[in-house]
Amino acid sequence: MYGALRFEPVSAQIRDALEDLLADYRRSGDGSGAEASATRNGYPGTDGYIEFWSRIACEAWPERGFVRTDTLIAFRGERAIGDLRLRRTLTPDLERDGGNIGYAVRASERGKGYATAMLREGLRRAAEIGIVRALLTIEITNAASLRVAEKCGGVVRDDVVAEDGAMLRRIWVETGSS
Numbered sequence: 001m002y003g004a005l006r007f008e009p010v011s012a013q014i015r016d017a018l019e020d021l022l023a024d025y026r027r028s029g030d031g032s033g034a035e036a037s038a039t040r041n042g043y044p045g046t047d048g049y050i051e052f053w054s055r056i057a058c059e060a061w062p063e064r065g066f067v068r069t070d071t072l073i074a075f076r077g078e079r080a081i082g083d084l085r086l087r088r089t090l091t092p093d094l095e096r097d098g099g100n101i102g103y104a105v106r107a108s109e110r111g112k113g114y115a116t117a118m119l120r121e122g123l124r125r126a127a128e129i130g131i132v133r134a135l136l137t138i139e140i141t142n143a144a145s146l147r148v149a150e151k152c153g154g155v156v157r158d159d160v161v162a163e164d165g166a167m168l169r170r171i172w173v174e175t176g177s178s
C-alpha cells in the first residue's frame with residue numbers, strides 16, 4: 001500500500017521539489033517532454049518550466065499551438081513523484097498527438113500505481129470542467145502507459161502515425177468511469 005498523492009499546481013513555491021523531479025527525468029531520459037516543450041519555446045530549465053507552464057495554465061497560447069493546460073505536480077509527502085497535464089480543449093494537432101491528459105512518473109517511483117492514481121485525478125478534474133470523455137494518445141510501444149489507460153477504463157479508438165513517425169494509439173476514457 002502506498003501513501004496517497006497530493007497535487008500542487010506548478011508554481012515557484014514548489015521549485016526545489018520540481019527541480020529534483022526534473023533532474024531525475026533528465027537522468028532517465030524520459031518523462032521530460034514538458035520541459036522540452038518549455039525549452040523549445042524559450043523557457044529553459046526549472047524556472048523556465050515554471051514560467052511557461054504557469055502561463056499556459058491561465059490562458060491558451062494559440063500562436064505557439066498551446067491550449068489552456070493545467071500542470072499539476074504529484075507529491076508523496078514532500079517528494080514530487082510525477083507530473084500530470086490536463087489540456088482543456090483539443091485542436092486537430094492534439095487530436096492526433098497529445099490528447100487531453102498526459103502524465104509521467106520519475107523512474108524510481110514507477111510500478112507502484114502512481115500513474116494510475118494520477119490519471120484518475122486528471123479524469124476527475126476533466127469531469128469538473130465538463131469534459132465527458134478524455135482523449136489519450138499513447139505510443140503503441142509504451143506498454144506501461146497503455147496498461148494505465150486500460151486500468152482507468154480506456155477504450156481504443158484507433159492507431160495513427162505521429163509527425164515523427166511513431167505509432168500512436170488513441171484511447172477514449174469516460175471521465176465518470178474511473
Ligand SMILES: CC(C)(COP(=O)(O)OP(=O)(O)OC[C@H]1O[C@@H](n2cnc3c(N)ncnc32)[C@H](O)[C@@H]1OP(=O)(O)O)[C@@H](O)C(=O)NCCC(=O)NCCS
Binds near residue numbers: 142
Ligand atoms: C508510463 C508511466 C507513467 C507509468 O507509470 P507507473 O507509475 O509505473 O504506472 P502504474 O504503476 O500506475 O501502472 C503501470 C502498469 O503497467 C504495467 N507495466 C509496466 N511495465 C510494463 C510492460 N513492459 N509491459 C506490460 N505492462 C507493464 C504495470 O505492471 C502496471 O500494471 P498493473 O497495475 O496491472 O501491474 C511511466 O512509465 C513513465 O513515466 N514513463 C515515461 C513517461 C511516459 O511514457 N508517459 C506516458 C506518455 S503517454
